[in-house]
Amino acid sequence: DTGVSQNPRHKITKRGQNVTFRCDPISEHNRLYWYRQTLGQGPEFLTYFQNEAQLEKSRLLSDRFSAERPKGSFSTLEIQRTEQGDSAMYLCASSLGGLSLYGYTFGSGTRLTVV
Amino acid sequence: KNEVEQSPQNLTAQEGEFITINCSYSVGISALHWLQQHPGGGIVSLFMLSSGKKKHGRLIATINIQEKHSSLHITASHPRDSAVYICAVRRGSQGNLIFGKGTKLSVKP
Numbered sequence: 001d002t003g004v005s006q007n008p009r010h011k012i013t014k015r016g017q018n019v020t021f022r023c024d025p026i027s028e029h030n031r032l033y034w035y036r037q038t039l040g041q042g043p044e045f046l047t048y049f050q051n052e053a054q055l056e057k058s059r060l061l062s063d064r065f066s067a068e069r070p071k072g073s074f075s076t077l078e079i080q081r082t083e084q085g086d087s088a089m090y091l092c093a094s095s096l097g098g099l100s101l102y103g104y105t106f107g108s109g110t111r112l113t114v115v
Numbered sequence: 116k117n118e119v120e121q122s123p124q125n126l127t128a129q130e131g132e133f134i135t136i137n138c139s140y141s142v143g144i145s146a147l148h149w150l151q152q153h154p155g156g157g158i159v160s161l162f163m164l165s166s167g168k169k170k171h172g173r174l175i176a177t178i179n180i181q182e183k184h185s186s187l188h189i190t191a192s193h194p195r196d197s198a199v200y201i202c203a204v205r206r207g208s209q210g211n212l213i214f215g216k217g218t219k220l221s222v223k224p
Contacts, residue, residue: 031210033210033212035212035214037156040216041216041217042119042201042203042214042215042216042217043158043201043212044214045211045212045213048211056211089156091156091158093158095210103148103160103163104148104160104163104212105160106150106157106158106159106160107157108155108156108157109157109158111156
């Protein structure tokens with residue numbers, strides 16, 4: 001297992017287009033998190049899954065955003081009708097459970113640029 | 116006011132200096148993480164703390180739960196330590212992290 005994998009690494013899209021990102025977590029991790037990070041800021045929580053169930057969504061996740069984890073393994077984050085304000089680094093992380101004794105593993109992120 | 120505050124925002128040091136980065140938080144937590152982010156975005160987990168002190172190589176992390184404060188220390192700093200260091204807290208069993216804005220460290224040779 002090579003850790004948390006995110007694809008693509010970079011995505012440039014025109015405003016109004018739809019984009020989809022993929023995250024493959026560490027295989028035995030049951031929790032998967034999506035975060036968004038804009039320049040000069042710390043990451044902000046978007047949503048998380050425990051297995052295939054989406055347990056929490058941030059208010060940052062507008063109705064143009066949707067995330068899925070259909071089989072409790074990989075996850076996709078789709079942004080519809082992209083806007084320039086969506087330009088950010090989208091980070092995925094996974095952990096085994098939500099208890100504080102379990103650490104996090106982050107992916108390298110997908111950098112989205114909306115032009 | 117952010118729930119997690121870091122200081123300083125930017126830090127420039129000479130190689131070999133002892134470095135301290137501070138993190139204060141205003142919410143109840145189950146754990147605190149120190150993370151390192153290099154240009155290009157990848158985040159590496161350095162420490163996860165719920166009490167006391169942890170050491171790994173030249174890095175030391177401490178936490179004072181009563182004062183809601185944590186520090187990350189780097190001894191004998193090196194240019195390869197240059198990165199953004201981020202403090203993040205986990206609340207209860209929710210699992211998701213609340214991040215500080217990060218401290219950008221630059222170590223000059």
